[in-house]
């Protein structure tokens with residue numbers, strides 16, 4: 001997925017295993033359902049695919065769902081959102097809220113940084 005010529009210095013893309021749950025969909029609260037997902041950042045789109053076995057490098061499965069980061073926000077989730085550690089809360093412009101989590105502190109610090117960069121770089125036009 002080459003970076004867009006419009007954004008020659010756009011941050012490098014990222015992928016990795018994360019625990020994911022939606023908490024709100026288009027403004028409506030939905031039941032939490034933590035699942036282990038393979039997350040891939042493609043431009044301003046963060047895509048989640050179920051990560052049960054298999055090698056995702058060569059045989060990319062269809063994403064379960066994706067969120068458009070343009071116009072969204074990301075930050076550490078407040079303690080009342082989850083009892084887990086290192087939880088990031090991602091809010092989209094469409095009113096979907098997603099929690100992503102990993103027990104690895106460095107992993108989540110990296111995701112926070114790159115998601116913030118992505119949101120700052122890909123402005124809503």
Ligand code: I3S
Nearest residue numbers: 021031032033034080081082083084087099
């Ligand atoms: O925000 P909640 O409702 O405390 O979230 C927990 C529940 O979704 C729970 O599922 P059930 O209510 O279906 O048993 C999950 O197992 C927990 O993981 C959720 O809490 P955490 O704090 O892990 O996000």
